[in-house]
Amino acid sequence: MGAGLSAEEMQKSYLKIFGALMVFTLLTIIAAKFVHFPESWGGLSTTLHVTIGLIIAVAKAWMVVYVFMHIKFDNPYIRVFIYIPLFLFSVLVFALTVLGGPTL
Amino acid sequence: MSSALSLAHEPVTGIRHGKLGMWIFLASEVMFFSGFFTAFIILRNTNLPVFAHGASELNWQLAALNTVNLIVSSLTMAMAILSLEHGNKSRFQLYMGITFLCACGFLVIKYIEYTTKFSHGIYPGTSSFFGLYFTMTGFHAMHVIGGMIPIGWMLAKSFTKRGYSDWERVEILGLYWHFVDLVWIFLFPVLYLIF
Numbered sequence: 001m002g003a004g005l006s007a008e009e010m011q012k013s014y015l016k017i018f019g020a021l022m023v024f025t026l027l028t029i030i031a032a033k034f035v036h037f038p039e040s041w042g043g044l045s046t047t048l049h050v051t052i053g054l055i056i057a058v059a060k061a062w063m064v065v066y067v068f069m070h071i072k073f074d075n076p077y078i079r080v081f082i083y084i085p086l087f088l089f090s091v092l093v094f095a096l097t098v099l100g101g102p103t104l
Numbered sequence: 105m106s107s108a109l110s111l112a113h114e115p116v117t118g119i120r121h122g123k124l125g126m127w128i129f130l131a132s133e134v135m136f137f138s139g140f141f142t143a144f145i146i147l148r149n150t151n152l153p154v155f156a157h158g159a160s161e162l163n164w165q166l167a168a169l170n171t172v173n174l175i176v177s178s179l180t181m182a183m184a185i186l187s188l189e190h191g192n193k194s195r196f197q198l199y200m201g202i203t204f205l206c207a208c209g210f211l212v213i214k215y216i217e218y219t220t221k222f223s224h225g226i227y228p229g230t231s232s233f234f235g236l237y238f239t240m241t242g243f244h245a246m247h248v249i250g251g252m253i254p255i256g257w258m259l260a261k262s263f264t265k266r267g268y269s270d271w272e273r274v275e276i277l278g279l280y281w282h283f284v285d286l287v288w289i290f291l292f293p294v295l296y297l298i299f
Contacts, residue, residue: 007186007189007190010186011183011186014179014182014183014186015179017179018175018176018178018179021175021178022172022175025168025171025172025175025292028292028293028297029164029168029297032164032293032297032298033164033297046152046298046299049297049298049299050298053293053294053297053298054293054298056293057289057290057292057293057294060289061286061289061290064178064282064285064286064289065282065286068178068179068181068182068278068282068285069278069279069282069283070275070279075117075118075119077117077118077119078119078123078124078127081127081128081130081131082127082130082131084131085131085134085135086134088138089134089138089141089290092138092141092142092145093141093145093290093294095142095145095149096145096148096149096294096298098149
């Protein structure tokens with residue numbers, strides 16, 4: 001395991017990802033709860049909030065998969081199993097930004 | 105490594121069967137949760153006021169605490185695998201124990217959230233938002249419980265005389281556990297934050 005990396009190097013990359021996940025969690029909370037766009041922006045402000053939240057979530061997900069789930073170090077064949085569903089899911093959630101349009 | 109001759113590995117790719125099976129299972133889990141997310145997206149985009157009102161009833165501070173819980177447990181799970189791989193038994197027990205405790209903490213917070221909702225008269229049938237909220241977080245909580253069983257079993261076994269040394273199995277369990285964290289990474293902003 002670890003593609004020739006020592007335990008110390010592995011631990012270092014785990015801690016780096018852990019730190020990044022914590023920072024991104026804080027960022028997503030700040031962006032959603034403490035950043036307010038002008039009232040005049042209307043629906044655009046919701047779309048912006050959703051987009052920021054989702055970009056951060058997708059980034060966090062790929063970090064977890066790449067390092068914690070060992071995709072970075074493991075047999076490349078495994079990538080097929082996770083890259084396709086995770087890519088499709090990452091695209092799917094952005095449907096949350098599609099708001100408005102004529103209502104019937 | 106002559107993986108082609110080993111029955112423990114898939115002959116073409118050289119990946120252990122257990123790991124290969126777990127990845128296929130996780131791919132099917134992505135599809136399982138995608139169904140919920142699709143339902144959520146379509147119903148939210150067509151009933152935005154209902155969903156915005158529902159989300160405003162949720163306690164995002166508790167959910168943020170649970171996010172930290174799961175991130176910490178993901179780190180300790182990765183560290184537990186690394187420790188066992190290098191034969192450090194006491195470190196393995198420490199990290200695995202923290203992982204288990206974080207999972208317990210997650211469930212306690214979830215319990216507080218649910219009972220608060222019930223005491224406010226909010227149930228799965230209250231609105232389409234709460235129907236999805238209880239279904240999605242409920243299935244996620246079941247996944248947490250499902251992960252705690254093997255975590256507890258491996259941890260308990262490592263305290264016995266024979267001990268527990270199969271780090272490759274812990275690695276496969278780790279894949280599942282990180283997936284549980286992964287689902288929460290999306291549930292947290294989608295249910296609690298983006299409105």
